[in-house]
Amino acid sequence: MPPRPPLTEPRHHRRVTLADVARAAAVSSATASRALADDARISLTTRGRVRAAADGLGYVPNAAARSLRARATRTLGLLLAELDDPVHAQVAAGFEQEAGARGYTVLIITGMTEPAHERRALKVFVEHQTDGIALVSTILAPAEVMSFARPDRVVFVQADHPSLAGYRLDPPTGSIRAGEVEGIEEAVRYLVASGYRQFAYLGTGATATNLTRRAAVERAMRAAGVRRPLRRFAVGARGWRSGDAIAQRIARSRPEVLICYDDKLALAVMDGLRAQGVDVPGDVAIIGFDGIPFAALSNPRLSTIASPSLEMGRRAAQMLVASIESGSLPSSIVLPVQLLIRDSSPPRRVAA
Amino acid sequence: MPPRPPLTEPRHHRRVTLADVARAAAVSSATASRALADDARISLTTRGRVRAAADGLGYVPNAAARSLRARATRTLGLLLAELDDPVHAQVAAGFEQEAGARGYTVLIITGMTEPAHERRALKVFVEHQTDGIALVSTILAPAEVMSFARPDRVVFVQADHPSLAGYRLDPPTGSIRAGEVEGIEEAVRYLVASGYRQFAYLGTGATATNLTRRAAVERAMRAAGVRRPLRRFAVGARGWRSGDAIAQRIARSRPEVLICYDDKLALAVMDGLRAQGVDVPGDVAIIGFDGIPFAALSNPRLSTIASPSLEMGRRAAQMLVASIESGSLPSSIVLPVQLLIRDSSPPRRVAA
DNA sequence: TTGTAGGCGTTATCAA
DNA sequence: TTGATAACGCCTACAA
Numbered sequence: 001m002p003p004r005p006p007l008t009e010p011r012h013h014r015r016v017t018l019a020d021v022a023r024a025a026a027v028s029s030a031t032a033s034r035a036l037a038d039d040a041r042i043s044l045t046t047r048g049r050v051r052a053a054a055d056g057l058g059y060v061p062n063a064a065a066r067s068l069r070a071r072a073t074r075t076l077g078l079l080l081a082e083l084d085d086p087v088h089a090q091v092a093a094g095f096e097q098e099a100g101a102r103g104y105t106v107l108i109i110t111g112m113t114e115p116a117h118e119r120r121a122l123k124v125f126v127e128h129q130t131d132g133i134a135l136v137s138t139i140l141a142p143a144e145v146m147s148f149a150r151p152d153r154v155v156f157v158q159a160d161h162p163s164l165a166g167y168r169l170d171p172p173t174g175s176i177r178a179g180e181v182e183g184i185e186e187a188v189r190y191l192v193a194s195g196y197r198q199f200a201y202l203g204t205g206a207t208a209t210n211l212t213r214r215a216a217v218e219r220a221m222r223a224a225g226v227r228r229p230l231r232r233f234a235v236g237a238r239g240w241r242s243g244d245a246i247a248q249r250i251a252r253s254r255p256e257v258l259i260c261y262d263d264k265l266a267l268a269v270m271d272g273l274r275a276q277g278v279d280v281p282g283d284v285a286i287i288g289f290d291g292i293p294f295a296a297l298s299n300p301r302l303s304t305i306a307s308p309s310l311e312m313g314r315r316a317a318q319m320l321v322a323s324i325e326s327g328s329l330p331s332s333i334v335l336p337v338q339l340l341i342r343d344s345s346p347p348r349r350v351a352a
Numbered sequence: 353m354p355p356r357p358p359l360t361e362p363r364h365h366r367r368v369t370l371a372d373v374a375r376a377a378a379v380s381s382a383t384a385s386r387a388l389a390d391d392a393r394i395s396l397t398t399r400g401r402v403r404a405a406a407d408g409l410g411y412v413p414n415a416a417a418r419s420l421r422a423r424a425t426r427t428l429g430l431l432l433a434e435l436d437d438p439v440h441a442q443v444a445a446g447f448e449q450e451a452g453a454r455g456y457t458v459l460i461i462t463g464m465t466e467p468a469h470e471r472r473a474l475k476v477f478v479e480h481q482t483d484g485i486a487l488v489s490t491i492l493a494p495a496e497v498m499s500f501a502r503p504d505r506v507v508f509v510q511a512d513h514p515s516l517a518g519y520r521l522d523p524p525t526g527s528i529r530a531g532e533v534e535g536i537e538e539a540v541r542y543l544v545a546s547g548y549r550q551f552a553y554l555g556t557g558a559t560a561t562n563l564t565r566r567a568a569v570e571r572a573m574r575a576a577g578v579r580r581p582l583r584r585f586a587v588g589a590r591g592w593r594s595g596d597a598i599a600q601r602i603a604r605s606r607p608e609v610l611i612c613y614d615d616k617l618a619l620a621v622m623d624g625l626r627a628q629g630v631d632v633p634g635d636v637a638i639i640g641f642d643g644i645p646f647a648a649l650s651n652p653r654l655s656t657i658a659s660p661s662l663e664m665g666r667r668a669a670q671m672l673v674a675s676i677e678s679g680s681l682p683s684s685i686v687l688p689v690q691l692l693i694r695d696s697s698p699p700r701r702v703a704a
Numbered sequence: 705t706t707g708t709a710g711g712c713g714t715t716a717t718c719a720a
Numbered sequence: 721t722t723g724a725t726a727a728c729g730c731c732t733a734c735a736a
Contacts, residue, residue, distance in 0.1 A: 017712095017713060017714090018715095028722070029714085029723090030725090033714065037715090041721060043721060062420070063479045063481065064416045064417075064420045064480075064713080064714095065715090065728090066714055067714095068414070068420055068712090068729065068730090069713080069715050069727075069728050082445060084438070084441045093435040096435055097462070106461070108444075108448060108459075109452065109458070110448055110452070243649070267646065267649045268649055271651070274651060294619065297650070298649070298650065299622075299626060299651035310436070367729095369730090380706070381707095381729090382707060382708075385730070385731060386706090394705070395705060395706090413729085414728090414729050416728085417729035417730045417731090420712045420729080422730085
């Protein structure tokens, strides 16, 4: 009896390599490599034969081998706080679109706003030799980030290290921000002109973005001649998920207008206020930040200072690719925000 | 005059390699490799010396080289339609969390629900030799997907190829779905018991998920003894962004209850209906799908059939890792959904 | 306990 | 126009 083959077929066929293609096309692997790269030195006949062999065998180049040799990975790292957050999702979408369109693949890691996570993420990027890294709302000190990677291959989007708060200079390298301060000035001017005097700000933690926004509100108030101080509220550890608790505090205080750190928070507070029987905008007007899609669908529709999140993601990828391919990182940019006055903050009926 | 060094420093120091570490520690690179891997055969002294050298030089292993040698990348591919979509973002978040916790890095690509994009994405995954691939709401035929990658290294989450619609079998490999049909049955039972008879369904395109949901509604209606047919509405190309146009059609038709393909759509329609002066739930009750966070914050709060999106993402990563490490892909699963009755679909005041 | 050598799959240099 | 060869950085079988 002839020996029978094992019952379980060797399912995992060895991956077809360039050498296999070369053999099938009866050329050397060097020729095969060049043929597939459409190198002009290879005759058209040979190129065709090699390509046919490659297609026939289902050849797919091995990125690891190629990267090893090329010292470049055509891969970009994206570090952001949370993927399931409307703003970050938008930035990520823009980044991925742009990167993909330019032939780069994206490695995404979430940092949960924790330094340890962020550091680990950077290390992973370095291991994987990403050609560039974008950091979104990340809290690590820029200087530390730079110690991990080539400074001209790093872009910060809304860098959130506390030291960056206020009006100080941005990190020494590529940075992308929204012109939120201008947006706030415009919003406060609008509010004051509309009859609002008693302002409150609902913030979250010690990130640069939060601190900057709050400070800008205060500055803008003074600039607009408002004397009464800004009432400050802060959310607890559960963030916007604790809308009710926050709403109770707001309900007690009853500012004329509440500016919220972001739309998520604003929407949660609106819901909480509703439960308290507080009318928006009748009793308290509300303004958010970011311009997430659902802010346009709430009831009442939420006024907001909208940042171009998708565009910021796109730009981050563009800057990185520019740096990689042209050798120099484009200079930092501030993208304009847009004040969207909707139903949560109408002009006040001062008289009547 | 001594020759001065060039003005522009060679900024790009060659990356430090294992050989560098070995040299610094005065051992062979083999020993260095083993020392860093905490190989018991290397003396503690040497291990310490090597580690010190590695730390001193800032050594970071090169993933490409390692992958090439190991024939594994510790990388997972995630293909989804859009990153800026509450459901996909949630799935992505769960996937990334779980993958990261298990030491895997995630390559994310968006497929825009277009076969060409999806194919390209798969090719990229193959090039990068991802150890596993998860496909979320993807429309490519499962068979075609399998031709790209090892079937036991692929997981489908809510596979959306039209052939998968209805109650047919799932793809032959790992699949993760929400038990939406059961959820729909429960919802319809609730609605009928609450006095609703005139149903409408607002859907979107020919994906398996949409077709399955619509069919399930019809089946459940019949099972509940409803005779009147289901009125069908479909959104146009702009999807949920055209809430107003859809709302006009709904306003004209005035079904007693409108079940929407997903929460996004439901929220958009609610906004459009409001503009039309149609009261929800007074004139039309509304139920959505997915259970996205903002569904809980709308006014009125949206009733919905909630899928465990985050968990589905987690499970996808778990299944892949299990397959990679234990050699066999766990069997397909259906995760239970949860019917959340909120304010957009209260029991009807039938009498009075 | 440590070292030597070879190969993972590509591409680039040099030679033919 | 094509081919042989080396090297990218790592790991491990084998030798010492």
